[in-house]
Amino acid sequence: MQYVHEETNSLDERCYKNFDLTPEILMEHAGLALARAVKKKLTCKKSALFVCGMGNNGADGIVAARLLYGAYTVSIYLPFELKSELAKLQLKRAKKVGVSVLNELIDADIYVDALFGVGLNRPLDELTCKLLKTLNAKQGYKIACDIPSGILNDLTLSSVIFQANETVTMGALKLGLLNDTVKDAIGDIKVANLGIARSQYETPSSNFLLRKSDLKLPIRIKKNTNKGTFGHVAIVQGSKEGAARLAGMGAFHFGAGLVTLIGEKPKKLPIYLMHSETLPKNANVIVAGMGLEMPFDEPALKTLLLANNLPLVIDASLSHHPLITEIIASQKPVVLTPHPKEFSAILELTCKEKISVEMIQQNRFKHAKHFSLAFPHVVLVLKGANTIIAHNGELFINTYGTPSLAKGGSGDVMSGMIGALLAQGYTPKDAAISASLAHALVSRTFTCNNFALTPMDICKGLKWL
Structure with missing residues (x-):
């Protein structure tokens, strides 16, 4: 750094x-x-x-x-x-x-x-x-x-x-x-x-520029292991089930031993992803928000997310829902992964501040730091051309992202990757930093044009980091 x-x-x-x-x-x-x-x-x-x-x-x-x-x-x-x-x-x-x-x-x-x-x-x-x-x-x-x-x-x-x-x-x-x-x-x-x-x-x-050397991959050192050694990621599936599937693929490709999608049985699922209608007893982290179209069963989701001590990765639709205030107030370990529009909604719900996307983009650092000081137990991953990871007044800036990542589904994969590292024992801050770096660096390894990269390519590219 x-x-x-x-x-x-x-x-x-x-x-x-x-x-x-x-x-x-x-x-x-x-x-x-x-x-x-x-x-x-x-x-x-x-x-x-x-x-x-x-x-x-x-x-x-x-x-x-x-x-x-x-x-x-x-x-x-x-x-x-x-x-x-x-x-x-x-x-x-x-x-x-x-x-x-x-x-x-x-x-x-x-x-x-x-x-x-x-x-x-x-x-x-x-x-x-x-x-x-x-x-x-x-x-x-x-x-x-x-x-x-x-x-x-x-x-x-x-x-x-x-x-x-x-x-x-x-x-x-x-x-x-x-x-x-x-x-x-x-x-x-x-x-x-x-x-x-x-x-x-x-x-x-308190501000840091991330370098490639700051990436800590979940390389497996111990030999006497099994799939449970590397954690179990539970991903909440919404009506747009493809988003949860992409998050699951990101989690599995980034080292999680087990990945389960929670919700209605999807029409099609990669053979290495599991499905359950309830939270698995051995889950280590819950990833939620992507593909979660409103309205949804709010009481059931609230129980799923808050009636346990598991860390959370929260993305997409939940940024716009009042439930986000209860999630943050719970004092559970939380990683939020909004883009600027979602962050604007989070600020209005949690800080009672109406700050437009344009104002956020004008000075992303100020607003990210202000939020991180208000909620020091939360790790904020503010996505953008230069992604900011904010925690307790510190900012970690990732400049490795490329335009090829500007595709629907890219962020879902990163949320799953963060969940995978949390399941493997990383702290929320370290999980956010390493997943963000890996996500960005993968986009630089492709030698093809910069408009055809898919979320599945990101998952595949993790093999070569």
Whole structure:
């Protein structure tokens, strides 16, 4: 896992105070990292244009241009009058070594956005929006310095965002780079050191970026085992029985020893899935909500879910039903797996807050953390382009998901996978993290096109992780 920070000004200040570093030293290292990224895309026949703003983000771009000049064709475009004293100093140095400073936009092979950093606190004006539209229309490779211009420090967006192929962010990962709304604008993210190792620059954070190494597969180590060793997942089947079947397949393929669908006998069931009209006595976890169309037998379902101590995985239709408040109030271990619309319904039912899907998507982190603090015994898996696992004020962000997962049934499979890990002894948080990672990473193993992946392919792909 890697720390993710809501802001980094305090980390810069800590460098000044604790390590006797200066803003200029940090700026030189930021410029060097940016120059290295540009250099990888440059040849003697290619050119780079640094579009620099009036503050210290612009100064980082000016430093990078100065470092590259002489060996490569680079120039600086300044659309605004400089305000930062350090930016003015860096421009003076760049001019002395011969860097061309332009008063109009020119064509180049590489465009570097050094207009605004993470401190942007206002929507961009019409002139800047027009500039970004022009840059976005250019054919060259695009690199953003720290964060693409147009992303505000409160994670809201201007009407136009610089569309980067690559973002070189300074010092540490920023939360603003990981929101769903900017996934198409940031490109590949690289973190630049600022004169000290990243581990020295950073302080502990309650936000984490998940890495592949955080995936803990349910590999079977013990040899003296039987099917009961690996748990029994009970899945509530609704009127749309295919959803429960997919969840069952996900649970079975992810290591559960036994999987039973509860409800009316389905018309067709894979031979490795069992059926029962009642909760099996040896069940270890209950998965419910998928395919559960309303109206349903609410008293019976309430008894099934709450008249025992089994952990729950709750998905889909139950997010919209008042029963969700009793489930959470029961203090049972619960994993919720909503998409944003379902999460909006959960917030209204449990927190009495009417928050639209648009507002949730604008700042998913804030709403997920707020919910997790209100209900610390619940693990929230907020699905999206970047899935968030929230628990007791901590956020774990999974960025490995691909558009191929945007299919009906994909989420049902993941709910079953979470249930499988709970049945095998994982904590609710660890089950949610590892199932989410496995689910996303499977989608990356397929070499076919990105529109034909099916939920069954996800189940099959688990064999090769």
